[in-house]
Amino acid sequence: MKGFFQSLLGSLTAFILLGCLCIFAFFAFIGALVSLSEQPLIEVNSGSVLVFNLNTSVHDAPLGANLEDALQEAITGQVHPTIYLLKVVDAIERAKTDSDISALLLHGNLLQGGYGSGLAAISEVRKALEDFKTSGKPVYAYVVTPTQKDYYLASVADEIWVNPFGTLSLNGLATNGPFLADTFEKYGIGVQTTRVGAYKSAVEMFTRTEMSDADREQKVTLLNDLWNGLLSEISNSRKMNLQAILKLSNEQAFFTAIDAKAVNLADKLGYLDELIEHLSQTHNYSKADDSFQQIDLVDYADARGFEWDSTAKTGERIAVVYAEGDIIDGDYMPQYVGGDWLASELRRLRKDADVKAVVLRVNSPGGSALASEVIQRETRLLADQKPLIVSMGSYAASGGYWISAYADTIYAQPYTITGSIGVFGLVFNFEGAAGNFAIQFDGVKTSPFADIYTATRPRSDEEMALIQQFTDEIYDAFIHKVAEGRSIETSKVRELAQGRVWSGASAQDHSLVDKMGGLNEAIMAAVSSANLTAPMIEQVPAPATLAESITLLLEEVGAAPVAKSPSALNQITTEIEALSKQVRGLNDPRGIYTRMPYGLHGL
Numbered sequence: 001m002k003g004f005f006q007s008l009l010g011s012l013t014a015f016i017l018l019g020c021l022c023i024f025a026f027f028a029f030i031g032a033l034v035s036l037s038e039q040p041l042i043e044v045n046s047g048s049v050l051v052f053n054l055n056t057s058v059h060d061a062p063l064g065a066n067l068e069d070a071l072q073e074a075i076t077g078q079v080h081p082t083i084y085l086l087k088v089v090d091a092i093e094r095a096k097t098d099s100d101i102s103a104l105l106l107h108g109n110l111l112q113g114g115y116g117s118g119l120a121a122i123s124e125v126r127k128a129l130e131d132f133k134t135s136g137k138p139v140y141a142y143v144v145t146p147t148q149k150d151y152y153l154a155s156v157a158d159e160i161w162v163n164p165f166g167t168l169s170l171n172g173l174a175t176n177g178p179f180l181a182d183t184f185e186k187y188g189i190g191v192q193t194t195r196v197g198a199y200k201s202a203v204e205m206f207t208r209t210e211m212s213d214a215d216r217e218q219k220v221t222l223l224n225d226l227w228n229g230l231l232s233e234i235s236n237s238r239k240m241n242l243q244a245i246l247k248l249s250n251e252q253a254f255f256t257a258i259d260a261k262a263v264n265l266a267d268k269l270g271y272l273d274e275l276i277e278h279l280s281q282t283h284n285y286s287k288a289d290d291s292f293q294q295i296d297l298v299d300y301a302d303a304r305g306f307e308w309d310s311t312a313k314t315g316e317r318i319a320v321v322y323a324e325g326d327i328i329d330g331d332y333m334p335q336y337v338g339g340d341w342l343a344s345e346l347r348r349l350r351k352d353a354d355v356k357a358v359v360l361r362v363n364s365p366g367g368s369a370l371a372s373e374v375i376q377r378e379t380r381l382l383a384d385q386k387p388l389i390v391s392m393g394s395y396a397a398s399g400g401y402w403i404s405a406y407a408d409t410i411y412a413q414p415y416t417i418t419g420s421i422g423v424f425g426l427v428f429n430f431e432g433a434a435g436n437f438a439i440q441f442d443g444v445k446t447s448p449f450a451d452i453y454t455a456t457r458p459r460s461d462e463e464m465a466l467i468q469q470f471t472d473e474i475y476d477a478f479i480h481k482v483a484e485g486r487s488i489e490t491s492k493v494r495e496l497a498q499g500r501v502w503s504g505a506s507a508q509d510h511s512l513v514d515k516m517g518g519l520n521e522a523i524m525a526a527v528s529s530a531n532l533t534a535p536m537i538e539q540v541p542a543p544a545t546l547a548e549s550i551t552l553l554l555e556e557v558g559a560a561p562v563a564k565s566p567s568a569l570n571q572i573t574t575e576i577e578a579l580s581k582q583v584r585g586l587n588d589p590r591g592i593y594t595r596m597p598y599g600l601h602g603l
Contacts, residue, residue: 042303045293047284049140050095050104052297054150056081057113058088058121060363060393060519061322062543063334081111083298085121085393085519086320086539091301092128096135098304102283104132105294106157107142107272110149114335115324115363118394119226119415120504122149124518126233129156142275143168143266151265152230155237161275162257162266170231170245170265171253173223179209188432190458194468196475197422200499201597202398206426215597218500222417225503229414238264311543312536318526319349320359320519321540326595327367327375327399329588332541337364339371345540346378350385355538356530357387359522360407366399366595368588369423369474375403376481383408387529391522392416392513397501399594401512402478405485409525411517412504419507421482422499423475425467425592431457470592478594486511501597 062084095101106129110117133139133156141154144166151168154160162168184191184206193203201215211219231249235242248255248263260266270278276291284293295303325336332341349355360379366372382388383406390396390407397420404410412418431441434456441456452463459467479497483490488511496502496510507513515521527535 042295042299044098044100044295044300044303045284045286046100047102048100048293048295049279049283050091050101050297050300051294052088052092052104052106054106054108054110054153056083056108057111057116058125059084059114059116059324060121060361061324062087062539062541082113082116084543085124087301087306088125088297089128089518089520090306091297091304092125092132094304094306095300096132096137101137101295101300102293103138103140103279104129105140105142105279106154108150109145109147110153115365115393115395117149118363119149119230120392120394120413120518121363122153123233123413123415124520126153126156127518129153130237133158140275140279142272148173148230152234155234159268160266161268161270162260163271164257164269166257168255168257168260168265169253170234170249170255172249173227173230175219175223177205179204180206181209188430188434188436190429190432192427192429192459192464192467194425194464194471195423195499196471197497197499199501199597200420200422200424202593202595203424203426204597219597221506222501222503225506226415229503229505240264312538313542314354315536316354316356316532317536317538318357318359318523318530318532319355319538319540320361320523321345321349322361322363323375323400323403324361324363324393327364327371327403329368329371337367337371337375339368339374343374343378346375346382349540350378350382355386356532356535357389357526358382359389359391359519359526360404361391361393361519361522362396362400362404363393364400364403365395365397365417366402366420367593369399369402369592369594370588372399372402372594373477376406379403380406380485387526389522389526389529391517391519392418392504393519397595398422398499402481402594405482407485408529409514409522410512411515411522411525412507412513413518414503414505414516416504416507416513417501418504419496419502419512420499420595420597421478421493421497423471423478423592423594424499425471427453427459427467429455429458467592474592474594482512499597 059082063082092104095104110122129139138159139157140159140161141157142161142163143150143154144163146154146166146168148169148171151170183189191206193207195203198214199218201212201218204212204215231245232242234240235245238245248265252259255263255265257266257269261269279292285291286293321342323337323342327337327339329339330341331338346358346360349358379388388407390404390410392400392404392410392412394413394416396404396412396416396418401418401421434441443451445451449463449466452459452466475497479490479493482488482497483493486493492511496512502510502512504513504516508516517525523537
């Protein structure tokens with residue numbers, strides 16, 4: 001018995017000690033996380049080169065730090081590589097006139113995360129770089145195996161350095177996606193669809209084994225618009241004839257470092273250490289770092305107080321509201337646009353007398369028709385009371401266009417993918433799949449349509465006719481809303497609709513967009529419309545610091561290397577994750593969607 005109590009006491013003591021150790025480790029971990037968010041003030045030394053490491057995903061909206069990011073930062077010392085557009089552009093603009101900044105260096109490879117690093121957003125960064133060059137300060141770019149987006153940015157540089165073993169590519173744009181009809185048939189998954197619009201091809205992924213002719217037509221036109229725009233800008237920056245660069249793309253496409261220099265796609269061949277040595281000689285040398293004097297773009301933005309200037313919540317101000325991601329029914333969810341959440345934020349801003357104008361930044365392919373209408377209701381009410389400017393990012397299609405239609409002015413980029421004014425319905429059933437496991441379903445109901453949304457059987461012809469009726473009515477409403485919001489004849493909207501996607505440039509030609517310009521131009525237009533001089537900006541959602549994220553978590557209970565091009569396996573994994581995310585976003589209560597075609601994400 002004595003041995004039993006000794007053993008029990010020992011076990012209890014060990015358990016208590018282990019518990020105390022765990023509690024101590026937890027609070028030590030939290031303390032470490034908080035300390036990471038309380039970094040000392042950053043100094044910008046005279047003669048610094050502003051270094052923009054492209055090893056990041058450039059999002060439209062600020063992404064708040066989450067637990068996963070916090071753990072990564074605490075354990076590895078590396079911050080999750082994301083940044084948002086206004087922060088990048090503002091840093092470059094400030095550096096232009098900052099006497100402490102002597103030059104700018106680009107290096108690395110852009111990352112594609114969610115709807116980040118889209119062509120329209122990257123074109124805004126490129127425009128900021130071009131404006132920076134007007135200061136007379138040089139821009140350098142160092143590339144190894146740049147993607148075409150990377151090279152599109154790098155082509156602005158006064159000097160493009162390429163690794164001697166690197167390669168450049170100008171092989172064009174392509175889009176493809178999975179077709180699941182045979183897969184669904186094989187595994188007994190039934191799918192029934194309704195649609196309005198010959199080009200409304202989003203349903204085809206679920207019902208066909210290949211593209212329809214209409215979808216192929218619209219995507220060929222769209223890609224040609226985007227590609228010709230890219231080549232035109234690159235040829236202007238490199239002082240090359242457009243036809244010459246088009247010929248290089250069609251006939252060669254891929255270039256070794258030596259070939260790239262020979263055809264004027266690059267200026268110098270050199271390893272990274274050689275570029276560092278060159279910059280150390282031509283710009284200020286830092287003895288402490290044995291390198292050129294430099295400051296990272298994110299550090300520079302923090303040092304110059306960008307966040308302080310863009311997180312106002314009181315006083316006269318302009319609100320910049322971000323709608324980035326698939327539009328879904330419900331409240332806030334990271335990387336989606338919750339219809340109830342966004343409507344609530346717009347309502348709050350409408351009722352705040354100190355908010356003098358609102359810029360709605362849309363980077364969305366659409367989604368739930370119901371959620372889109374919930375949001376649009378608030379945009380209409382807001383536009384009746386104060387200026388509402390829409391800034392279209394890389395995507396503002398279907399539901400993304402629905403929520404934009406009543407703005408006073410719509411800005412887009414030539415590379416924006418917009419339009420897709422069409423509607424489709426999508427319902428699944430798993431009767432066949434369940435039957436493969438000897439599972440049957442049976443039940444009773446009071447009325448013929450009581451179980452119309454069940455996933456246990458196919459819909460009858462009468463039920464599909466009812467869903468088609470919903471689809472037709474929503475499409476007609478979409479048409480009339482666009483006609484009213486844009487002051488376009490209904491007959492013309494019907495011609496432009498049919499679910500067809502347009503580039504931003506083509507959309508302007510058809511009056512679906514008012515002006516070409518980025519987020520800054522939209523903000524300046526809002527400032528002008530509100531008759532303000534130097535207003536503060538409130539961003540919604542606001543940037544969240546690591547400390548704030550940790551606080552929310554508790555309430556609810558060096559430098560990155562130059563990026564390499566993603567491997568084929570990583571690309572496949574990314575595509576599967578993207579497909580899964582798209583399917584999760586299909587949550588409209590009636591199964592009716594205003595979404596652009598699948599397969600365009602990543603441009």
